Amino acid sequence: MxxxxxxxxxxxxxxxxxxxxxxxxxxxxxxxxxxxxxxxxxxxxxxxxxxxxxxxxxxxxxxxxxxxxxxxxxxxxxxxxxxxxxxxxxxxxxxxxxxxxxxxxxxxxxxxxxxxxxxxAPDPAYLASPEPSARPAHRPDEPTSAFGLDEHAKYFMVLVALCEPRLRDSSSPAIPSTPEIVRRLQHHGLCAGITEAAVNYHISYLARRKLRVRGDTRSARDAGARINWQRAAVVSTALRFRLVREEHLRLFATADADDETGAERHPPRRHQAYASGAAPPGPGNISSKSAS
Incomplete structure (x- = not known):
């Protein structure tokens, strides 16, 4: 039927x-x-x-x-x-x-x-959008995008990597660590060679300048707690306002293919120490000059 x-x-x-x-x-x-x-x-x-x-x-x-x-x-x-x-x-x-x-x-x-x-349920109804040629020129008083994210920027790739576990499983509470984001993005053409300092910088930029998440981070006991709160707030805001959606996972397609073909040639030696019990470098040990 x-x-x-x-x-x-x-x-x-x-x-x-x-x-x-x-x-x-x-x-x-x-x-x-x-x-x-x-x-x-x-x-x-x-x-x-x-x-x-x-x-x-x-x-x-x-x-x-x-x-x-x-x-x-x-x-x-x-x-x-x-x-x-x-x-x-x-x-x-x-x-x-x-x-x-x-x-x-x-x-x-x-x-x-x-x-x-x-x-x-039936597909929702939407208002019809005018053809591009029929749209009036932008006026100074016309509303613009509330967040103004550039989906071709490095910070957007970092944002997608942060939200990836929740996009794949909405019940997952996991938020990737800085080393995990580096591993996820290191083979992506736009983010090739990205460092942990750069990832931390992009997350801070998203929180302060783009998503403008609010909260008293000064009450956190240490820098690590502030960073964890900031990451959770960025992920929550991005998903609530659908700034990152499931279709954005396609941005990783190239990275996944490169990762599979290059896994044997370039083993992730740098991060094997984390699995054996050594802690990754903390925010205080990362030089801001190395951000790229």
């Missing part, structure tokens, strides 16, 4: 063999989900014996959808499967909460594990 591009589709996630049938929800239609009983059937049955017979409702409204939590004790989580860790919580009894995601995963906690539903 072919699905309409405007269909809202719901499927139980994690079923053996991925054989669970998808359910289509048409506009203004409502579907219930839960464990179900013989005298209390549901539209989307879940393998959740300890859960409510009717755990919740999904209602389609135009191009978006609403969720109702019919549980008296459980909070549901709706995650954005296309984003960088965004989610909304649906507390017990919450009715008709709008969900702003196109591809979502509803997670219900259960004593036997997590029970999940995947929901795919």
């Amino acid at each position: 072919g699905w309409s591009a405007l269909a809202l589709r719901v499927v139980v996630a994690g079923t053996p063999g991925g054989s669970a049938p998808a359910v289509e929800v048409v506009c203004e239609e409502e579907m219930t989900f839960g464990a179900g009983l013989a005298n209390t059937p549901v539209d989307i049955p879940l393998d959740d014996e300890s859960g409510e017979p009717v755990a919740g409702r999904i209602r389609r409204v135009d191009r978006f959808w609403l969720i109702t939590n019919l549980s008296r004790s459980r909070t549901y989580v709706v995650e954005n499967e296309e984003g960088s860790g965004e989610y909304v919580c649906v507390p017990p009894g919450r009715a008709d909460m709008p969900v702003p995601f196109t591809r979502s995963r509803i997670t219900l906690p259960s004593p036997t594990g997590l029970v999940c539903l995947s929901v795919t």
Whole structure:
């Protein structure tokens, strides 16, 4: 059966063999989900014996959808499967909460594990953009980009490397260290030969000048704590405002190919000491003159 591009589709996630049938929800239609009983059937049955017979409702409204939590004790989580860790919580009894995601995963906690539903909504609508030739000339009072990032600059490559773990796995808390970023970028044409001092400089530049992250870093106990806070703030800001997205990982394609072909010729001897227990050089031992 072919699905309409405007269909809202719901499927139980994690079923053996991925054989669970998808359910289509048409506009203004409502579907219930839960464990179900013989005298209390549901539209989307879940393998959740300890859960409510009717755990919740999904209602389609135009191009978006609403969720109702019919549980008296459980909070549901709706995650954005296309984003960088965004989610909304649906507390017990919450009715008709709008969900702003196109591809979502509803997670219900259960004593036997997590029970999940995947929901795919119709593509969102956007305002039509005028053709380049029809656009008026830039006016002095016209708003410009809030952050003004240059995607062809070295600092942007450093930013993508910082965000890479979260882009590949939105639940990952990992933030790469300076040596890890150097290893990631050292074979990239734009960043070939980049140093640890240069990476630290670019991160500081992003935090202070481009993303303008705010916080009292003076309260940190040492320079290392300030640097860690700054990195976390840069990653959080970049992902929240979608300044770095999954498609930017394609910038590493050339670097990955070069890394595979040159791994045997150029083993990463410099960083083998870190794996054996030696600490990488701290910020105080790096000369700013070596930044490139």
